[in-house]
Amino acid sequence: MTTTDSDTTGFAADATGRIVQHVHWEIDYQVKLGRTWSRFMKGLQNQELWGSVCQHCSRTYVPAQDYCEACYEHIEEWRQLEPVGTLRAATIVYQGFDGGPEVPYAVGAIEVDGTDSLFMHFIGGVDLGNPEAARARLVDGLRVRARWAAERSGAITDIAAFDAE
Amino acid sequence: MKSHAVVSGVGITPATSPRRQPLSKNELCRQAVDIALDHAGCPRDAIDAVIIGDIAGFEASCVATKTIAPSLGLPPLTAVVPISTGGTSGGQLPNQAATQVVINTNSPMVMEQPLGMGAVHMGAFFPAAYQQRYKVSDADLLALSEKNRRNADHNPFAHVTSALPDALAERLISTPLRLGMVCPVSSGAIAMVISAEEAVQDDSPNPLVRISGHGSISDGYLGGKRRDFSTFEVVEILARRVYEQAGIREPRRDFDVCELFTPYAPMEYMLMEAFQLCGYGTAPALFHAGATQVDGDIPVNVSGGTQCTNPGLAGQIAPVAHIALQLMGQSPAQQVAGAQRGLAHSTGGTFFQFHTATVMERVGS
Numbered sequence: 049m050t051t052t053d054s055d056t057t058g059f060a061a062d063a064t065g066r067i068v069q070h071v072h073w074e075i076d077y078q079v080k081l082g083r084t085w086s087r088f089m090k091g092l093q094n095q096e097l098w099g100s101v102c103q104h105c106s107r108t109y110v111p112a113q114d115y116c117e118a119c120y121e122h123i124e125e126w127r128q129l130e131p132v133g134t135l136r137a138a139t140i141v142y143q144g145f146d147g148g149p150e151v152p153y154a155v156g157a158i159e160v161d162g163t164d165s166l167f168m169h170f171i172g173g174v175d176l177g178n179p180e181a182a183r184a185r186l187v188d189g190l191r192v193r194a195r196w197a198a199e200r201s202g203a204i205t206d207i208a209a210f211d212a213e
Numbered sequence: 214m215k216s217h218a219v220v221s222g223v224g225i226t227p228a229t230s231p232r233r234q235p236l237s238k239n240e241l242c243r244q245a246v247d248i249a250l251d252h253a254g255c256p257r258d259a260i261d262a263v264i265i266g267d268i269a270g271f272e273a274s275c276v277a278t279k280t281i282a283p284s285l286g287l288p289p290l291t292a293v294v295p296i297s298t299g300g301t302s303g304g305q306l307p308n309q310a311a312t313q314v315v316i317n318t319n320s321p322m323v324m325e326q327p328l329g330m331g332a333v334h335m336g337a338f339f340p341a342a343y344q345q346r347y348k349v350s351d352a353d354l355l356a357l358s359e360k361n362r363r364n365a366d367h368n369p370f371a372h373v374t375s376a377l378p379d380a381l382a383e384r385l386i387s388t389p390l391r392l393g394m395v396c397p398v399s400s401g402a403i404a405m406v407i408s409a410e411e412a413v414q415d416d417s418p419n420p421l422v423r424i425s426g427h428g429s430i431s432d433g434y435l436g437g438k439r440r441d442f443s444t445f446e447v448v449e450i451l452a453r454r455v456y457e458q459a460g461i462r463e464p465r466r467d468f469d470v471c472e473l474f475t476p477y478a479p480m481e482y483m484l485m486e487a488f489q490l491c492g493y494g495t496a497p498a499l500f501h502a503g504a505t506q507v508d509g510d511i512p513v514n515v516s517g518g519t520q521c522t523n524p525g526l527a528g529q530i531a532p533v534a535h536i537a538l539q540l541m542g543q544s545p546a547q548q549v550a551g552a553q554r555g556l557a558h559s560t561g562g563t564f565f566q567f568h569t570a571t572v573m574e575r576v577g578s
Contacts, residue, residue, distance in 0.1 A: 064233060064235035066235050085324075111324055111435070137345075137443075139337035140387065142385045142387065144331070149329040155329055155334060157442065170328055188345055203327065
């Protein structure tokens with residue numbers, strides 16, 4: 049619902065005087081990550097970055113996945129990767145969302161060395177105080193390295209950010 | 214006997230902010246249907262089936278078709294088909310033989326959402342990469358969004374117009390996107406009457422608009438499944454398929470008018486290129502030369518586009534509705550003189566994984 053204004057009758061009403069009632073939908077549920085993502089997340093918890101490799105076309109994926117996007121074959125092979133790569137695209141966020149990180153922050157698409165997909169993550173190590181200077185740094189080609197979170201729980205945020213080198 | 218599908222009626226309600234919308238969702242849908250049926254000169258009992266779009270969980274409802282359908286005043290035993298393909302539901306409605314195969318086994322909730330990425334931030338990756346690859350300036354992006362707001366000034370169903378103050382329009386949201394390049398949340402409804410050409414050709418009150426090509430396509434679901442954010446690769450594949458169906462050989466010459474789904478203004482450049490209206494990296498030059506203005510040789514988003522008006526599902530069907538009305542010669546916005554053939558596009562998924570395209574032409578052209 050879009051408004052909580054009250055008119056003189058005590059009802060919440062919109063700009064046209066129609067009654068607006070508040071409906072609250074709280075969605076609390078569990079997502080089973082399954083075999084492949086569980087193994088990937090456990091790797092992060094141990095400060096290890098693992099990708100999966102298609103045995104049919106040799107494409108390597110981070111995050112790991114159990115099927116190949118290119119040839120649709122089942123993937124079973126794993127490879128540990130150095131958590132370094134090259135930034136391919138990024139955005140600096142000045143307007144976040146409720147429950148999200150404090151602005152400004154940067155997120156980017158990283159090509160981890162030796163992989164064929166892009167890995168989305170926070171980008172650190174760049175002063176975001178000056179938007180234009182930060183934009184000029186956060187471009188295709190910037191080398192980045194993972195910085196591990198001090199407390200890890202088997203989640204994507206076990207990597208705190210990929211910092212500019 | 215095989216017959217072409219034609220658009221015989223269109224109903225659009227004015228779009229407002231949700232706060233200024235006096236009607237409920239069901240009332241809005243009923244209003245759009247009433248306008249469309251009246252426009253088509255079509256009695257309710259001539260309707261064989263109703264296809265209703267819905268994005269489950271977008272509001273505090275699921276399968277909204279259950280409550281919308283009874284409110285439309287349909288005769289008993291009218292077939293009702295809900296379509297719920299997320300952000301492309303609206304685009305799928307006129308493409309009634311929905312053929313989308315979605316390979317979607319990954320949940321974005323655990324892999325990308327915890328990284329502070331909402332829809333607008335994901336949408337910002339594309340123009341950021343596009344700008345860098347093709348040396349497109351911030352001014353090129355701002356000018357495009359200003360063109361669309363000026364177009365919206367002439368569209369009585371538009372939500373945001375050039376009344377948007379400059380200071381607001383320039384507020385940085387997520388680089389390079391500024392507020393004026395980002396769509397509002399609008400409230401509104403759109404209904405269309407789709408008929409068999411032979412059933413309506415003798416007594417239609419409007420010029421008929423044939424759907425001569427349509428299709429949909431999906432990309433990998435996670436953002437990182439694409440290697441490159443500077444182009445919409447899958448849209449080029451979709452365009453080739455749909456153009457082959459519709460006999461489009463030279464898109465820029467063959468189309469008289471295009472409406473592309475652009476919740477973020479810079480997508481207009483990228484989609485113009487993916488739909489082969491011009492070469493990669495050349496859309497800004499085409500725009501600056503005036504080609505995409507209402508009196509140019511390839512007008513794009515004469516309605517003002519999604520950037521100015523985005524009533525969710527109705528926003529996705531809006532490109533099809535506006536092109537149909539252009540080809541009937543009845544555009545509520547500025548009319549493209551003599552428009553005979555047009556292209557409508559919609560897309561959904563926060564990383565624009567899903568796209569639909571619809572090619573239409575005026576019957577008898």
